[in-house]
Amino acid sequence: MIDILINVTLLAFLAITSVAILRMTNLFAIVMLYGIFSLLSAGLFVVMDAPDVAFTEAAVGAGISTVLMLATLALTRSRKRGHEGDYEEKPSRAHRPWLPLAVVGITGTALVYGTWDIPGFGDPNAPAQTHVARYYIENTMSDTGVPNMVTAVLASYRGFDTLGEVAVVFTAGVAVLLLIGGRRPKSGAKVKSEGGEDEA
Amino acid sequence: MFIAVSVAILITMGLALARALTGPTTYDRIAAVNMFGTKTVLLIAVLAFLSGSTDLLDIALVYALINFIGVVAALKLVTQKNFHSSEENRREVE
Structure with missing residues (x-):
């Protein structure tokens, strides 16, 4: 019961974090959210009884890659291109979301269809x-x-x-x-x- | 009792996540990530006692260490703008 609650809450946090990462433009904040993302997924691995995977996820995801991304940010700019005045790109107006949306939708449906055959967790x-x-x-x-x-x-x-x-x-x-x-x-x-x- | 504690930790995680998402300044975000890491450590510790497998406590300790390293790196980047910390560099940046 409490396992289900923790699972659902952590997954909801994961979804919120990933949507926020997609919509932000401040790269520093995005790196911080990456850290939160991998802490969340490491927590999920622990809940699912995979402590060694959780070890790896926390060490690589939250530890090393955060430091590496911050080091990269220190060498480059901390904003997405096209946000500040210098060498601004025109926002592509012919950006149609329908094709990627359809691809993602079809792939997601196929994956959900595939999960019907997966044996239960710990079977x-x-x-x-x-x-x-x-x-x-x-x-x-x-x-x-x-x-x-x-x-x-x-x-x-x-x-x-x-x-x-x-x-x-x-x-x-x-x-x-x-x-x-x-x-x-x-x-x-x-x-x-x-x-x-x-x-x- | 453990259930109440884990629900409370989850709520706190939600609040920290909200601060990380909306946080107006950089330091808000860093503090939010640090707090989120701490809450993860606590959640894992509570889970360890909830499920009776106390070897998970080691993982909680490792998380605490990693969280610390990440926050120190972030703060160093913010205050010095780079990781090559010589006195000369710092003066030049400021």
Whole structure:
């Protein structure tokens, strides 16, 4: 009962946050709302008993990417283009929302139709539980000696795959550091100060 | 009792979200995000006791740390306009 209430409330907050992100023009506020968004989804993961996913979501979503986006904002402008006077873009008047709306509507309908076949949450007879999960549950401890099954799958059974992922993440980290880290002399482009007020 | 607490936390989360959406100044938003993070930590802690799996408390602690880092980064950006904090840079900005 209380689980349902928490789920519904968190999902409603998620919807409100995403609509607000779409409609805002102040990029700093949008980054702040991104933080709220990933805290909310991490909370939802915790409610659904996936604490390791929630760990990742909180560390990457709320922690690292907020800092990265703020660092990017520090190097660029903190407003969407076309909002301030200099090099303003004309708002495209021939913007017709009907085609994207129809695409989104059809895709959403198809996805909802797809959910009818999904087994219930935590159903022991779901296909995900019946094929390989049993093998891992029975043999993880004797095969690898790692007490946590998820860790055993990631670091031992799929160790080579994880090595590749780590290489990719390392490359991405180096690239990000080259782009926005390090010291750089301040050239002409001064970072505009965010004013005391904005419109939401 | 836990149910009443979690409802109260949800209401507070809603209020913090409203402040983050409407907040006229930057500091309102930062404070709202910080408060939202704190409420998430509290909600997870209450959930841990509600469901009896107290290992969720570790996650609540990690959230508190991450929330702190994010807020410090945001405040640093707002006050110094960049992350390369040397005394010279700061003087130049001001």
